Amino acid sequence: MGRLTDAIKHLxxxxILFFVATxxxxxxxxQWFSLWFPKNENFAFWQIVSHMFMHGGFMHILFNMxxxxxxxxxxxxMWGRNKFLFFYFSAGLGAALIHTGVNYYYFNQGxxxxVNAGMGESQLIEIIAAGKYSPDWYNIAPRxxxxxFLSAYSTPAVGASGAIYGILVAFGMSYPNSELFLIFLPVPIKAKFFIPVLIGLDLFSGVTGYSIFGSGIAHFAHIGGALFGFIMMWYWKKNQFNKNRWDL
Structure with a gap:
């Protein structure tokens, strides 16, 4: 790839600085920089951006970077620094939006x-805010x-993966016939095939709850980043944006 471009280098x-500090x-x-559920007392508005720089471990940050x-x-x-940064953070924000929206659905469903079983809403929130729950709840609603419900409230999201999925979509749409050489595949595969399959696997895992990638993955954040990346690419292509508008 040659010399690091400006935006990539600074990202x-x-x-890395966030990872070292963590x-x-x-x-x-x-607690400060992960993306918490808005009803959680740890939530702060800056987490919508800061969570993109947090990672859960060395392999997590290694693959994302x-x-x-x-x-x-x-x-x-191809785009220049400013347009790339706009795209990157927009995809990341889109990922946060979809992830939080799905969590709202899960939280309100539970x-x-x-509440329909006769429990008080404020009492329930006090219980889960204390990191507790009752085993009897599993007799009221499906596991x-x-x-x-518990995960939506108590599990924060970290990582650049949502923004990265937007980047993957943009790469696949810009360079569809590029052949990717992947560690876990013995043959090269074109971007236009690999990236849709990857997103499809995330969608399958998010809907079914069965993840072939392991536990603790925010699949709907990946899907959100990919979706917003696709929308931006489609809009830009349709309107033939002039890249010079992004140069300062």
């Missing part, structure tokens, strides 16, 4: 089931409903 630096300060960083470099570099060279 890499900021992500390694030092741990839970305090997750590799994808940012590998797929983002040709896009920044809350409604428990998946209660699990999603």
């Amino acid at each position: 890499l630096i900021i992500n 390694s030092i300060y741990g839970d305090q960083m997750y 590799y994808a940012l470099w590998a797929f983002g570099t040709p896009l920044e060279r 809350l409604e089931a428990l 998946s409903v209660i699990d999603n």
Whole structure:
């Protein structure tokens, strides 16, 4: 890929600095900068952006930063710094929006089931805010409903993956016939085939709850980033945006 482009370089630096700080300060960083459910007392408005620079471990940041470099570099060279940054953060914000919207659905679904069983809404929120729950809740609603209810409130989202999925979509639409050489595949695969399959697997995992990638993955954030990336690419292509509008 040659020399690092400006936006990629600075995004890499900021992500690494956040990762180092998280390694030092741990839970305090997750409390301040992860994206919490809006009804959670840890939620703050800046988390809509700051969560994009937080990661849950070394492999998490390694794969995200590799994808940012590998797929983002040709896009920044094609678009320029400002348009690339606009796209990147827009996809990340779209991912946060979809992820939070799905969590609202899960939270309200579980809350409604428990309230209809005669429990008080404020009492329920006090219980889960304290990190507790009652095993009896699983006798009131299906396990998946209660699990999603608890997870939506208590599990924060971290990572650049939503923005990265937007980048993947943009790369696939801009360079559809580029052949990708992947560690887990013995043969090269074109971007126009690999990226839709990857997004399809996330959609399958998000809907069914069965993840082939492992647990603790915000599948709907990935889908949100991909969706917003597609919408922006479609709009820009339709309107033939002049890249010079983004140059300062």
